[in-house]
Amino acid sequence: MAFSIYDFTEFTKSIHEGLSSSLSPTMTTVVEWVIIGVLYILFVALFGLFLVYAERKVCAAIQQRVGPNRVGPWGFFQTIADFVKLLMKEIINPKGVDGFLYNVAPYIVIITVFIILSLIPFAPGLQAFDFDIGVFFVTAVSSIGVIGILLAGWSSNNKYSLIGGMRSGAQIISYELSIGLSIITMVIMSGTMQISGIINAQANGWFIFKGHIPAIIAFIVFIIASTAETNRGPFDLPEGESELTGGFHTEYSGIKFAFFFLAEYMNLFIVSAMATIIFLGGWMPLHFGEFNSFNAAMDVIPPIIWFFLKVCAIMLLIMWFKWTFPRLRVDQILTLEWKYLLPINLFNILLMTAVVLLGWHW
């Protein structure tokens, strides 16, 4: 079996050939589905737990605390302990909830996460699903998540949940626009919506360097909008602990609460991964045009490590936002989107178009 940490294409192909040599085509597909599904579930569970831990440590560092430090070395197993606790908790169905919607809401939220994850390339050949409208599909699917949140708020029979769900709806629908437009800006630059195509177009320099001013503006807008889209601070109105006791997930407990919790952190991963793919070259090592020795040195680090380094850097940035900025009021959130981000974005698309037409990029 050909295995290389630099390119997984051969590896996945050999697994596929090995399976199809001993099984019928249908069975091969089924087995592959199962393998990929299990891998993604493992990834979401483990990485989600790691993210919760990382967030708590980052928060602690910013607030000059130590953070979790009791369970395991540096408190590393703290979130695992928390998760076990959540699994063992009773699942309570409060009186007067809309049973079906109440139960289905967390699954919608977490399924959205899985669908988007399947499009994210972790390394060459490590992408479950790659087709020619990739980024478009991601933006489309990511707005399904808001339905889960709205349903959770609506069906909980709790005014706080309802307000949280509604706020989340208003917020996500507005900021989706900015995300879409800043992605379009970069699609103009790359000329393709296929995720692997976008990454390959960055082989001689990441888009944020190649596209200079408009790309940087688009990057900033994307980061702001995606912070809002993941319902994280300073845009955490839907949860708003101080006013809504937890917002849309107030009434949830046990594993269903864990789903919302994991989905929130995996959304953080997803938006960071999207920012990485679109602006920072995905798994592409840092390359600068013709500096071949420098490029070769950068190639030594495996792409999967590049990918996670970049994603972690952006996640750190977003966590840094959360623990620095004060929360916005709901009208300020909408003002920021409709009066600032949207006009800037529209102008930026024009700018990018001009840059591309005049060939002012590298």
Add this chain to the structure above:
Amino acid sequence: MKAFFNYISEIFRGFYSLLQGMGVTGKYLFTPWKYITQNYPENRDTLKMFDRFRGEVIMPHNENNEHKCTGCGICEINCPNGTIEVITKTIVTEDGKKKRVLDKHIYHLGMCTLCNLCVRACPSDAIVMGQKFEHAVFDRKNLTKVLNKPGSKLEANVKE
């Protein structure tokens, strides 16, 4: 036109102030080995509370087991919570005079809000705020303390 420039400058000022904030928290974020919290109880032996910390009301005694409390009861009157009970007794001094001295200075820690009023009111500075904070006990009876040690006497130089 002016409105447009205001709009643009508002954006840049907004970013500038956000970056300033991130600068402050960034300093803390990238020095995670510096923290201001305590690793209690690991550092229990070396832990030193800050000077103004108010843990409980105590009455310092000197090496001859003497305190400065005259038993005047001013602290008792000044306590908003009725935490202090000053019990006095009358003794006869060597030269045959009757004198009122402190018998028991009873302090109910469970009712104390650590407001410091008694300490400030005491005319002879007999009581101060102590730094001990591990007050958990198994029975609340144990929270009632007698501040003067058994057999202690008034310091000679305290003016009455």
